[in-house]
Amino acid sequence: MTALNPKSVNLLVVHHTAGNKSDTVAQIRAQHLAKGWSDIGYHWLIDDKGKIHKGRPEDEQGAHAYGINERSLGVCVIGDYSRSKPSDAALSSLVFVLADLCRRFRLKRENIIGHRDAVRFTKTATPTECPGDAFYALMPEIRRRVEQTLTPPPTPKASDEVRVFVNGQQVGTGRIIEGKTFVPVAAIAQALGCSVEWDGDAMAVKIKK
Numbered sequence: 001m002t003a004l005n006p007k008s009v010n011l012l013v014v015h016h017t018a019g020n021k022s023d024t025v026a027q028i029r030a031q032h033l034a035k036g037w038s039d040i041g042y043h044w045l046i047d048d049k050g051k052i053h054k055g056r057p058e059d060e061q062g063a064h065a066y067g068i069n070e071r072s073l074g075v076c077v078i079g080d081y082s083r084s085k086p087s088d089a090a091l092s093s094l095v096f097v098l099a100d101l102c103r104r105f106r107l108k109r110e111n112i113i114g115h116r117d118a119v120r121f122t123k124t125a126t127p128t129e130c131p132g133d134a135f136y137a138l139m140p141e142i143r144r145r146v147e148q149t150l151t152p153p154p155t156p157k158a159s160d161e162v163r164v165f166v167n168g169q170q171v172g173t174g175r176i177i178e179g180k181t182f183v184p185v186a187a188i189a190q191a192l193g194c195s196v197e198w199d200g201d202a203m204a205v206k207i208k209k
Helices: 025-034 088-105 116-122 137-151 185-191
Strands: 009-014 042-045 050-054 072-077 112-114 162-164 169-177 181-183 195-199 204-208
Touching: 009 116, 009 181, 050 088, 050 116, 088 137, 088 204, 112 116, 112 137, 162 185, 169 185, 185 195, 185 204
Parallel strands: 009 072, 009 112, 042 072
Antiparallel strands: 042 050, 162 169, 169 181, 195 204
16 A cells, blocks of 8 residues: 555545445455455445445555545445435435544545546546536535534624513513523513522422412
């Protein structure tokens, strides 16, 4: 095997095997070894149920996209997706793997390509229909989902104050925090003629009419 310099990785290449969904990683590895390769060509594989399988070590060049193996990692969904899409489970796992690789190799959504896109990066790439027309059509959505996964949740904004009225009379103020409204339960209950009791043992607020 040829070592892969992690600093040279700037592409994540999405594939399909163009075979049966039921094929196992062991079967695919055997097929690749029969070609004279040193190991399975892909670095990561995902089956139809969404299970993630390790392929070739990430610190070794893959054999998945001729012309760009020295600068890429290969992620493959097992099956033929020329006419049908991968399962939701497989797609969710694919997004997870791609997002993880983006984090660890400091890549962005633009660095995620389908195998057929390799011709845009080198004249030596072999033209291919991989990862299949139906699968390839999902690439913009896959990139969007990866970016969404990589984007940290927004910092909660200072809560907005809201006035609370009961029968036309303001009885207190509440807060809107992260889209949820928090109001003074005791003040509302008392304005409605109810008694409010805090049960510390049960960790409960008890309101009685």
